[in-house]
Amino acid sequence: MKTLPDNPHLHHLRQQAKELLAGLRDVDPTATLADAQASLAGQYGFRTWPELRAEVDRMRGRADTTDPALAQAIADRFGLGTVAGPMRSLARPDDIGRRWSVSTDRGSWQVRTMDTWWPIVDAQTDTALQLAAAAAGVLLPAPVRSRTGEIIESIGGHRWRAYHQLPAGPPLAPPVSAAVAHSVGGVLAAIHGLELPVDRISPWHAVRLSKVSWADLAAATTATTRTAAAGTWPAALQAAVPNLVDLDSIGRDEPAPEPVLTHNTLGPAQTRLDRDGRLVVLGWEHAGGQPPAWELANALLDWTVDPAGQINVAGVRALVAGYQDRAGRLPALELASFRGALTSLANYVFDQVQAASARDADDPKPEDRRYAERSVRHVLSRLPTRTTLERLLNAVA
Secondary structure (H helix, E strand, O other), rough: OOOOOOOOOOOHHHHHHHHHHHHHHHHOOOOOOHHHHHHHHHHHHOOOOHHHHHHHHHHHOOOOOOHHHHHHHHHHHHHOOOOOOEEEEEEOOOOOEEEEEEEOOOEEEEEEEEEOOOOOOOOOHHHHHHHHHOOOOOOOEEEEEEOOOOOEEOOOEEEEEEEOOOOOOOOOOOOOOOHHHHHHHHHHHHHHHHHOOOOOOOHHHHHOOOOOOHHHHHHHHHOOHHHHHOOOOHHHHHHHHHHHHHHHHHHOOOOOOOEEEEOOOOOOEEEEEOOOOOEEOOOOHEEEEEEEOHHHHHHHHHEEEEOOOOEOOOHHHHHHHHHHHHHHOOOOOOOHHHHHHHHHHHHHHHHHHHHHHOOOOOOOOHHHHHHHHHHHHHHHHHOOOOOHHHHHHHHHH
């Protein structure tokens, strides 16, 4: 589920909807801006565009700020200059920490905590990947080392890293236009073409991290989750069990191809368009190993399928063409190529169910409970099927 920033702007939502409309019109030339707005609202976990607008109005101006002394301590440690205003939060905490924006007399920067980071490769390795990708033409916010040459520094009880801030628009939303899809394919090919070695496939993509079966998880959730707090999502999980079991079986017995060091989470949420319409890639902290065919298949699923399961065939062909134009060849794609994407999805679904199950009607943070419930309802309502994957492969052919 897409996450609103801490200080959302209606202008950015309108921009996202207009960009999304281009992708929807690749699928259906009669699609309207209202269709794009409704699709975007759904991707944020809301039923309608007015509900999403109301949430934006409610959240406006609610970004957190830090102690000015902490902001300056971070700036001093990373050599960012003299802080020129409040350091503001950009989004709610994620699985790594929280992102913040700070301006100094030397420019604009993003810093983020790394308190809950679960590294697949170390920070030195992901930074080397970023620098190599940038040298190959991938546009990204340059990582900043501290004055002592470190990538992560402990300051004020938190672990921090810093980046240059690039002017760019809001995150993209699928299905993207064919032009954007072509750029995505080119970026993937550029990263894979580096052929940087890695010792393993990312565990998040290689294996389900929980041994609990989907049927047992659904039964336990139904038995323990309070109906008043949970709404309808436990029933949705129960209904999704056959599909989740089927998705788990895809590619399970096939040998995995050799991985390369790659971005590993190159989806719409990790990208922006700059003022010239060029793709900006963020979120390199989850860098790790994946076979190129797996990440390409994952990209097709993330970028060219809308929430209703419709496929932007023009986008599929553009993404593949962008990859081939840059690499000169295409990894062989088959149903088993979706194994990494489906394993990652299974781990995400399990985590979202666990997060929602942990919240009840007496939760001291009702906003976190509402977010968890929206998130699990969203992911369960938008699971791909075997048929979706087969249609994607047919579009590539």
